[in-house]
Amino acid sequence: MRRRWTDWLGALYAALLYGFIFLPVGVLVLFSFQSGRFPIPPFNGPSLKWYQAVFADSSLTDALVNSLVVALSSSALACVLGFLSAYGLARYKLPAAGFQRALIIAPFTVSYLIIGLGLLITFNTFGVSRSLFTVGIGHVVINTPLCFAIIYSQIGDHQVNIERAARDLGASDLKVMALITAPMLAPAIAASYFLSFTFSWDEFIIAFLLSRFEVTLPVEIWSLLRSGLNPKTNAVGSIVFLFSVFILVVLEFTVFRKHKRN
Amino acid sequence: MTAEVTIENVSHRFGHFLALDGIDLTIKAGEFAVLLGPSGCGKTTLLSLLGGFLTPTQGRLLIGGTDITHLPPSARPTTTMFQDYALFPHMSLLDNVGFGLRMRGISRAERHKRAGELLELVGLPDVGLKKPHELSGGQRQRVALARALAVEPDVLLLDEPLGALDLKLRRQMQDELKAIQRRVGTTFIHVTHDQEEAMAIADLIIVMSGGQLQHVGKPEEVYLRPNNRFTAAFMGEANFIQGTVTKRSAKWVEVELPVGTRRFPISSMINEECEIGASIEVCFRPEHVELAAKTTKACDLGQAVIRDVAFFGTHHRCQFQIDAHGEQIFIGHLPQIFEPANKNKLHVLLNASDAIILPAPGTSS
Numbered sequence: 001m002r003r004r005w006t007d008w009l010g011a012l013y014a015a016l017l018y019g020f021i022f023l024p025v026g027v028l029v030l031f032s033f034q035s036g037r038f039p040i041p042p043f044n045g046p047s048l049k050w051y052q053a054v055f056a057d058s059s060l061t062d063a064l065v066n067s068l069v070v071a072l073s074s075s076a077l078a079c080v081l082g083f084l085s086a087y088g089l090a091r092y093k094l095p096a097a098g099f100q101r102a103l104i105i106a107p108f109t110v111s112y113l114i115i116g117l118g119l120l121i122t123f124n125t126f127g128v129s130r131s132l133f134t135v136g137i138g139h140v141v142i143n144t145p146l147c148f149a150i151i152y153s154q155i156g157d158h159q160v161n162i163e164r165a166a167r168d169l170g171a172s173d174l175k176v177m178a179l180i181t182a183p184m185l186a187p188a189i190a191a192s193y194f195l196s197f198t199f200s201w202d203e204f205i206i207a208f209l210l211s212r213f214e215v216t217l218p219v220e221i222w223s224l225l226r227s228g229l230n231p232k233t234n235a236v237g238s239i240v241f242l243f244s245v246f247i248l249v250v251l252e253f254t255v256f257r258k259h260k261r262n
Numbered sequence: 263m264t265a266e267v268t269i270e271n272v273s274h275r276f277g278h279f280l281a282l283d284g285i286d287l288t289i290k291a292g293e294f295a296v297l298l299g300p301s302g303c304g305k306t307t308l309l310s311l312l313g314g315f316l317t318p319t320q321g322r323l324l325i326g327g328t329d330i331t332h333l334p335p336s337a338r339p340t341t342t343m344f345q346d347y348a349l350f351p352h353m354s355l356l357d358n359v360g361f362g363l364r365m366r367g368i369s370r371a372e373r374h375k376r377a378g379e380l381l382e383l384v385g386l387p388d389v390g391l392k393k394p395h396e397l398s399g400g401q402r403q404r405v406a407l408a409r410a411l412a413v414e415p416d417v418l419l420l421d422e423p424l425g426a427l428d429l430k431l432r433r434q435m436q437d438e439l440k441a442i443q444r445r446v447g448t449t450f451i452h453v454t455h456d457q458e459e460a461m462a463i464a465d466l467i468i469v470m471s472g473g474q475l476q477h478v479g480k481p482e483e484v485y486l487r488p489n490n491r492f493t494a495a496f497m498g499e500a501n502f503i504q505g506t507v508t509k510r511s512a513k514w515v516e517v518e519l520p521v522g523t524r525r526f527p528i529s530s531m532i533n534e535e536c537e538i539g540a541s542i543e544v545c546f547r548p549e550h551v552e553l554a555a556k557t558t559k560a561c562d563l564g565q566a567v568i569r570d571v572a573f574f575g576t577h578h579r580c581q582f583q584i585d586a587h588g589e590q591i592f593i594g595h596l597p598q599i600f601e602p603a604n605k606n607k608l609h610v611l612l613n614a615s616d617a618i619i620l621p622a623p624g625t626s627s
Contacts, residue, residue: 161348162351165349171336
């Protein structure tokens with residue numbers, strides 16, 4: 001009897017917990033199908049007219065494309081930099097290796113606001129005008145430590161002999177890295193790429209500080225919100241959410257599954 | 263493809279530790295050489311020097327007469343088969359075996375053809391498209407061998423390749439390794455700490471200890487006529503009796519042992535310069551112990567007491583104490599069918615021509 005009672009309590013707790021996490025998302029998605037003018041109860045619909053409005057609004061679709069471009073390219077660069085620094089620190093004896101490692105990870109602990117402001121001041125000093133390019137650089141700065149940490153954790157001594165075998169069979173250092181080390185670390189590299197992508201995809205503060213005419217989606221949504229609540233914002237939000245879910249599913253089915261098998 | 267390996271006065275230090283101390287050694291082209299010794303004897307260091315993963319502190323290494331001391335591994339006519347196989351986990355077996363050919367710019371079709379042939383040579387046909395994780399330990403080992411042979415090295419270096427296999431598989435792989443070596447003719451240099459493995463596969467055994475060569479010779483020589491106490495004890499179980507040379511002629515030598523004066527043929531002496539009065543050790547293997555005199559050259563060791571007997575299938579391994587020697591335990595292999603007549607008393611003998619006489623430890627050899 002007692003066991004059943006605690007089970008019930010546990011289920012209630014789980015329901016509350018998941019409700020707390022997902023209710024806002026659920027409400028957001030639900031009211032994106034609202035057919036009235038306000039995303040508030042009562043719900044009357046469903047209707048796809050706000051999705052239609054999103055795709056008819058060129059500033060929103062432009063922002064969506066901008067976000068994609070920034071996320072895809074900045075994550076790729078962050079991965080390359082993260083991999084190279086992890087490889088260097090794992091395979092070579094460098095002066096003050098511990099300090100250098102700490103220095104790479106340091107941006108992790110600094111708030112995005114500080115990084116954004118710092119970059120803004122730097123770009124102003126050197127006369128670099130704000131654009132999608134500067135936003136991308138900002139995202140590389142915040143994501144490189146992440147890529148480094150993930151990849152570095154997976155580089156171990158167990159791969160040293162394998163790299164040595166490749167060198168013994170005639171591979172140059174560059175070929176060892178490209179044909180042996182990187183493919184062996186593919187799961188870690190892919191995981192860090194997708195994580196960087198999602199971080200870049202919904203990052204607001206740096207994108208806001210470092211962009212000017214071309215903006216990313218979070219910045220566009222923010223300016224949309226300033227003109228008041230509107231089911232269109234719900235529709236955009238739902239699209240962003242759908243995208244994140246898609247990446248998560250891809251990640252689950254490719255990278256993590258492969259990881260388990262090995 | 264095969265070549266002679268010459269090691270000239272090679273020493274190697276790790277910080278203050280002298281891992282190799284003035285090694286001079288020549289391995290003939292096409293020979294199957296085994297570096298044998300306990301862990302820390304320097305055998306793996308020597309192999310790493312040959313492979314190019316370390317550079318010697320002093321000395322020269324030559325392969326086929328060419329100085330390779332300062333060449334990187336990729337530029338040497340050697341390949342190494344690693345202890346953990348070090349296969350490329352993300353590549354198919356064909357790509358693993360063909361990797362060295364790929365680095366030499368050989369087309370995909372051709373290297374796959376060659377890789378297929380090599381997989382067949384090592385007894386793994388039709389598995390080319392599998393990945394290393396789908397194979398058993400013994401199969402991975404064969405793939406590693408095929409990969410190392412694919413680039414037709416002059417010298418193949420094998421770093422304890424059989425260490426991770428179970429006993430039965432290890433014996434089987436030893437035979438195959440030797441057969442493959444005969445077929446390809448490449449000089450093999452194999453590192454192991456297992457003296458049975460060494461004797462089973464080697465043309466030349468190089469016994470090492472403390473960074474120095476102890477004995478270089480054929481398996482029979484190293485086992486039957488070891489030239490020092492370390493080699494004698496390392497190659498298998500051995501019994502030692504201390505004594506002194508009392509008389510010698512051109513044909514025999516007389517030695518004073520605790521049990522009395524015994525005569526041995528002069529050929530038993532490893533170092534024939536031993537003078538009268540020199541301290542020596544008579545060394546004999548357990549299988550040389552006999553219970554009844556078969557020849558006139560028998561050397562009587564006197565009465566003994568059995569301390570322990572264990573049955574090993576082919577023989578009884580017996581630990582006994584000889585009355586004249588007090589507490590010292592001797593080991594003898596007694597016949598498969600063996601009933602001690604007088605409870606646990608024995609009368610042990612030795613065929614004098616089976617024993618060898620070594621200079622006593624501490625005396626100059």
